[in-house]
Amino acid sequence: MNNDDYKLELSKAEMKKLGYQAIDEIVEHFDTQHNKPPVARGSRKDMDKMFAAEAPEDPMDASDVLQFVIDKVMSNSNIVSHPKSYSFVPGPSNYVSVVADTLATGFNVFSGGWVASPAAAELEIVTINWLLKLFNFPAKRGGGIFTSGGSMANLTAIVTARRIKCGEDFSKAVIYLSDQAHSSNIKAIRILGFKREQIRLIPTDLEFKMSLNKLKNAIAKDSLEGLQPFMVIASSGTTNTGTVDPLMELSAICKSENLWFHIDGAYGGAAILAKNGKQLLKGIDKADSITVDPHKWFFQPYEMGCLLVRNSAWLKDTFTETPEYLRDVEGNESEINFYDHGVQLTRRFRALKLYMSVKTFGMAAFRKAIDYNIKIAEDAEALFRKSAKWEVISPATLAIINFRYHPIDRNLSEPELDALNQKISERVMNSGEALLVTTILQNQVVLRMCLINPRTTIQDIRETINLCEKFADEILSE
Numbered sequence: 205m206n207n208d209d210y211k212l213e214l215s216k217a218e219m220k221k222l223g224y225q226a227i228d229e230i231v232e233h234f235d236t237q238h239n240k241p242p243v244a245r246g247s248r249k250d251m252d253k254m255f256a257a258e259a260p261e262d263p264m265d266a267s268d269v270l271q272f273v274i275d276k277v278m279s280n281s282n283i284v285s286h287p288k289s290y291s292f293v294p295g296p297s298n299y300v301s302v303v304a305d306t307l308a309t310g311f312n313v314f315s316g317g318w319v320a321s322p323a324a325a326e327l328e329i330v331t332i333n334w335l336l337k338l339f340n341f342p343a344k345r346g347g348g349i350f351t352s353g354g355s356m357a358n359l360t361a362i363v364t365a366r367r368i369k370c371g372e373d374f375s376k377a378v379i380y381l382s383d384q385a386h387s388s389n390i391k392a393i394r395i396l397g398f399k400r401e402q403i404r405l406i407p408t409d410l411e412f413k414m415s416l417n418k419l420k421n422a423i424a425k426d427s428l429e430g431l432q433p434f435m436v437i438a439s440s441g442t443t444n445t446g447t448v449d450p451l452m453e454l455s456a457i458c459k460s461e462n463l464w465f466h467i468d469g470a471y472g473g474a475a476i477l478a479k480n481g482k483q484l485l486k487g488i489d490k491a492d493s494i495t496v497d498p499h500k501w502f503f504q505p506y507e508m509g510c511l512l513v514r515n516s517a518w519l520k521d522t523f524t525e526t527p528e529y530l531r532d533v534e535g536n537e538s539e540i541n542f543y544d545h546g547v548q549l550t551r552r553f554r555a556l557k558l559y560m561s562v563k564t565f566g567m568a569a570f571r572k573a574i575d576y577n578i579k580i581a582e583d584a585e586a587l588f589r590k591s592a593k594w595e596v597i598s599p600a601t602l603a604i605i606n607f608r609y610h611p612i613d614r615n616l617s618e619p620e621l622d623a624l625n626q627k628i629s630e631r632v633m634n635s636g637e638a639l640l641v642t643t644i645l646q647n648q649v650v651l652r653m654c655l656i657n658p659r660t661t662i663q664d665i666r667e668t669i670n671l672c673e674k675f676a677d678e679i680l681s682e
């Protein structure tokens with residue numbers, strides 16, 4: 205470092221050295237991650253001990269900083285792309301998209317407006333069009349936007365729905381979603397300033413689907429009371445069980461009641477790529493808006509969510525707010541400024557990773573991966589069904605299965621079963637061997653596997669089941 209250090213530069217040789225070192229580490233990680241423990245455990249105290257320090261005034265060697273990060277930071281993070289990472293929703297990712305993200309950051313492409321990067325805007329249009337086509341949304345009028353994730357996509361959907369259906373006054377507006385809907389929806393509703401009284405959590409049936417009868421009753425009652433039902437949020441794949449709400453019937457209700465029909469497909473939307481995807485997600489093309497989360501089951505690294513809308517003008521009408529200094533940036537109608545279609549002005553170039561990975565591997569590889577994921581969850585279900593020790597609680601649905609340890613030769617009470625399965629999960633997590641946590645379904649503590657990693661094998665699953673059985677024996681003999 206010298207007197208020019210305020211320029212925040214490295215020499216060309218130093219840049220290459222650091223870059224190659226980083227790439228070598230990433231490739232090594234991709235190659236060996238399955239041999240590492242997927243679970244990282246560390247208390248705040250442990251982490252403070254490692255990292256808490258004042259911001260240094262003086263420079264350090266870049267390679268040393270990077271090595272410190274590899275050794276201490278990366279090793280203290282869960283490996284969500286590990287084949288035995290079954291919770292919560294794994295992040296299988298793919299290397300091509302990692303390189304794409306590196307390029308997008310390396311060139312620091314501003315992906316907010318046409319004038320800043322026509323190519324980035326165009327690639328967002330092109331890749332959104334790919335998704336629109338998959339979901340059979342209108343090719344010409346339809347649109348969408350890439351977001352940080354599903355939470356932001358749901359927020360964008362709700363604010364758009366409210367703007368289009370309610371205009372400025374939403375004091376009487378009411379929104380309907382099931383008790384299995386993802387928490388990000390409630391969070392978004394709160395962020396947007398709705399009161400608790402404006403939310404109806406509709407109970408689900410024994411298969412975790414939104415009860416149509418209860419929804420109809422709620423809408424009718426609210427209308428009679430002079431309130432304004434304006435939006436139904438359905439799930440196509442709930443995160444807990446992969447359950448798809450009855451989309452066809454919900455769409456008919458929304459149509460006859462003039463409600464916005466949003467489908468949160470952040471988890472399961474990608475199943476549209478499966479062989480029987482149109483059947484699995486029947487009715488998804490009837491939505492006004494769909495959330496999908498490419499950083500889940502489209503195998504992209506974080507952060508990438510997406511909102512698709514039937515009419516792209518809805519986004520423009522909701523988000524356009526042109527300050528004086530952006531006047532000169534306005535192009536013609538067909539040249540989309542994505543800052544006019546969502547919350548963010550300055551945006552990273554998210555489309556690039558989907559674009560490069562689909563071009564490199566081909567859509568057929570993505571289809572195969574998703575078929576594989578759905579099939580392997582069914583294979584796992586078959587293993588549990590054949591065993592005298594396990595009970596399937598929610599069958600394999602969109603690559604998710606819920607189950608619990610429940611040996612038929614033992615007379616265990618419900619509280620004992622809950623405690624047992626909780627302990628199994630804790631011991632598995634403590635062993636570091638697999639990332640497997642519990643969820644609660646119909647008041648039972650159950651284990652859950654989300655199997656969207658195409659590199660997870662049935663052998664991995666068998667090993668994890670064996671591990672659970674070993675811990676169960678230990679616990680029961682204590």
Ligand SMILES: *Cc1c(COP(=O)(O)O)cnc(C)c1O
Pocket residue numbers: 293352353354355356358386388439441442443468469470471472497509
């Ligand atoms: C994960 C998930 C979300 C939230 O998405 P993020 O990308 O985590 O913000 C919303 N809805 C469903 C159904 C999800 O599974």
